[in-house]
Amino acid sequence: MSGEARGVSDAADGDAGPRRRGRPRQLSLERIASAARKVAPEALTMQAVADELGVDPKALNYHVGDRDGLRELVALDIFETELARVALPVDREWREVVRSYAAALRDAVVQVGVLASSVRLSGARGLGTLAPVERVLEALVGAGFDIHDARIALTLITETSFSSGLNAVLLAQHRVHPDVPGVLSALETVDERELPVLREVIADQEADDDQLDFKMTVILDGLDRLLIRKRVSG
Numbered sequence: 097m098s099g100e101a102r103g104v105s106d107a108a109d110g111d112a113g114p115r116r117r118g119r120p121r122q123l124s125l126e127r128i129a130s131a132a133r134k135v136a137p138e139a140l141t142m143q144a145v146a147d148e149l150g151v152d153p154k155a156l157n158y159h160v161g162d163r164d165g166l167r168e169l170v171a172l173d174i175f176e177t178e179l180a181r182v183a184l185p186v187d188r189e190w191r192e193v194v195r196s197y198a199a200a201l202r203d204a205v206v207q208v209g210v211l212a213s214s215v216r217l218s219g220a221r222g223l224g225t226l227a228p229v230e231r232v233l234e235a236l237v238g239a240g241f242d243i244h245d246a247r248i249a250l251t252l253i254t255e256t257s258f259s260s261g262l263n264a265v266l267l268a269q270h271r272v273h274p275d276v277p278g279v280l281s282a283l284e285t286v287d288e289r290e291l292p293v294l295r296e297v298i299a300d301q302e303a304d305d306d307q308l309d310f311k312m313t314v315i316l317d318g319l320d321r322l323l324i325r326k327r328v329s330g
Contacts, residue, residue, distance in 0.1 A: 123151065125159055129173040132166060137210045142166060164214070171211035178204035180224020184231040191316050193235035197228055198257040198312050205261025212265045217258065229254075240323050249319055256315065260308040 131148040132140060142163055146153040160166045182200040184193055205212050229250065236246040279298055283291060 123149070123155055123159060125169060128156060128159055128166070129169050132170045133173065137170075140167060140170065140211075167211055167214040168216060171208050171214040172216065174208045174211070175204050175215050176225045178207045179228060182228055184228055186231075190235040190239040191320075193232060194253055194316060195312055197232045198253055198260075198308060200228065201254065201257040202261040202264065202308055205258055206264050206268075208261075209265060210269070212262055215258075217254065240326065241319075245322070249315075252315060253312075256311050257308065260311065263307070 127149065128145060132145045134148055135141075135144045140163075142153045142156050142160075145166060146156055149155075156166065160169050179200060182196075182204075184196050184200070188196075205215065208215055232250055232253070233246050236249055237243065241249065276298060279294070283295060283298070288295075
């Protein structure tokens with residue numbers, strides 16, 4: 097067989113044999129988050145996600161650091177996805193916009209579930225998360241608040257709504273707030289006639305929806321009075 101023929105034969109044999117595996121796709125936060133969401137929250141570990149991606153667990157360290165970083169990434173991914181689905185009212189009164197935003201934020205935290213405590217609002221970076229924030233600021237400024245007061249009001253509304261979401265998650269897990277058993281134990285050490293109002297409060301476990309509605313009413317009434325004072329003094 098000529099050298100040329102042997103070369104063709106060898107090439108043919110090479111084509112028929114197993115191909116070399118190509119370079120694996122580069123890891124990214126998006127790929128890691130997508131793979132992590134396929135793992136049950138209680139089983140979320142670096143190893144579990146690495147297995148899902150088909151990589152060494154050490155390959156994740158550069159992107160998320162450790163398991164806490166991984167949990168935060170997944171929690172924020174779910175939170176941003178849920179909040180991005182919200183369309184706040186446009187041609188509505190500012191109080192309605194604020195209430196819609198508060199409910200949407202609380203519900204987004206609830207959807208994160210057991211990973212909710214890992215959400216860091218300072219890490220929110222998606223436009224789907226920022227758009228509702230912009231809408232609330234537009235509503236507040238349009239109502240007459242200056243930028244300074246609108247910023248503080250937004251922070252108060254956001255923190256209150258986020259806290260309500262965390263409480264809802266805790267209540268879903270424990271049926272009662274984790275602080276309640278400790279207070280009940282302390283009350284058992286004193287005469288049952290002492291601290292009567294606190295005892296009534298502990299016995300009254302309101303639904304989370306009622307709590308958020310009450311909190312928003314207090315905040316909005318306070319903001320409304322502030323707005324009235326500004327109009328009078330202006």
